[in-house]
Amino acid sequence: MVTLAVAEGKHADFPSWKRAFSTLAPDLDVIWWEDALQTPQNVEYLLVWQPEHGLAARFANLCAILCVGAGVDHLLADPHWPHDVPLVRMGGQETAALMEEYVTWACLSLLRETRTWAWQQERRIFHRKLVTRTAATTTVGIMGMGHLGTQVARRLRDFGFQVRGWSRRRRELAGVRSFAGQAELADFLSGADILVSLLPNTPRTRDMIDADLLSRLPRGAALVNVGRGEQVCEDALLAALGRGHLSGAVLDVFREEPLSPDSALWDHPAVTISPHAASEASRAEQAAYMVQVIHEIERGGTPALLYNAERGY
Ligand code: NDP
Numbered sequence: 001m002v003t004l005a006v007a008e009g010k011h012a013d014f015p016s017w018k019r020a021f022s023t024l025a026p027d028l029d030v031i032w033w034e035d036a037l038q039t040p041q042n043v044e045y046l047l048v049w050q051p052e053h054g055l056a057a058r059f060a061n062l063c064a065i066l067c068v069g070a071g072v073d074h075l076l077a078d079p080h081w082p083h084d085v086p087l088v089r090m091g092g093q094e095t096a097a098l099m100e101e102y103v104t105w106a107c108l109s110l111l112r113e114t115r116t117w118a119w120q121q122e123r124r125i126f127h128r129k130l131v132t133r134t135a136a137t138t139t140v141g142i143m144g145m146g147h148l149g150t151q152v153a154r155r156l157r158d159f160g161f162q163v164r165g166w167s168r169r170r171r172e173l174a175g176v177r178s179f180a181g182q183a184e185l186a187d188f189l190s191g192a193d194i195l196v197s198l199l200p201n202t203p204r205t206r207d208m209i210d211a212d213l214l215s216r217l218p219r220g221a222a223l224v225n226v227g228r229g230e231q232v233c234e235d236a237l238l239a240a241l242g243r244g245h246l247s248g249a250v251l252d253v254f255r256e257e258p259l260s261p262d263s264a265l266w267d268h269p270a271v272t273i274s275p276h277a278a279s280e281a282s283r284a285e286q287a288a289y290m291v292q293v294i295h296e297i298e299r300g301g302t303p304a305l306l307y308n309a310e311r312g313y
Contacts, residue, residue: 005036020287098279141192200313201228229254
């Protein structure tokens with residue numbers, strides 16, 4: 001019997017985890033982290049999202065830590081984090097599908113300026129401004145062509161957008177123009193009508209979307225941020241929107257979450273805000289993914305979405 005302790009966060013819905021795992025893997029002993037601390041040496045897998053600092057280090061015999069999110073930057077801020085234990089990021093088809101659909105929706109809503117329609121509707125204004133741009137004449141540039149970025153690129157390409165991707169190492173994908181590294185960043189940006197960030201939060205990507213980067217986009221370009229809020233300098237974004245260099249932004253992630261009620265982003269007529277809701281798989285899908293990962297590790301395999309300390313993501 002393999003033991004999994006659930007430490008998703010203080011207010012986690014433990015019964016729903018228990019139910020999901022009991023149908024998928026009856027051989028898995030699933031326990032709440034506070035109970036698990038009675039005999040921490042018996043715990044082989046720890047499932048986390050926002051555990052208290054120091055908690056993970058109290059389990060000395062872990063085979064792996066499984067994160068319910070694809071981004072793990074917040075976990076590594078724990079000064080006692082057990083860096084020697086493999087850390088597996090969230091994946092699975094539903095996570096990718098949700099992200100693909102969110103980004104497709106965001107790109108279409110920028111093309112059709114639906115933020116303006118919402119603003120007008122609130123005021124009962126029936127004003128028509130014709131839009132002549134289509135997906136076929138719009139280039140979406142994706143920063144971060146990893147697990148999610150490549151699947152989003154495929155979906156946008158199949159929808160009919162022109163797609164280009166930028167990453168550290170070159171990622172070749174049929175029908176998608178590939179750019180790599182700092183040397184090709186300016187060229188990548190110069191042709192992106194909509195810039196999508198699907199980068200992880202690392203020291204190198206923090207503050208990356210600043211005034212200089214935004215100025216390299218074509219005039220009238222737009223931003224979709226589903227990576228992490230720390231990547232965007234909000235003052236620079238507001239300034240670029242203010243002078244019309246950028247035409248709009250769809251933001252799902254923020255430096256501070258929840259976004260402060262005082263943030264100037266809330267009222268901006270060209271900014272659409274969602275509450276870090278782009279992609280969170282259902283409990284059944286999350287549990288199915290975790291079971292698949294545990295079985296893979298138990299068979300001596302290496303899960304695909306393993307955090308790599310050298311790369312920082
Ligand atoms: P991956 O680790 O699979 O992909 C990361 C990509 O970013 C890779 O292509 C990598 O390049 C690239 N990259 C990293 N650092 C740099 C850099 N300095 N310069 C250029 N490229 C860089 O991550 P995922 O695709 O699984 O997830 C991406 C992020 O999406 C997560 O970290 C998370 O922050 C965010 N996310 C947000 C969600 C939401 O609901 N808003 C939900 C899920 C994820 P290379 O290919 O060369 O390694």
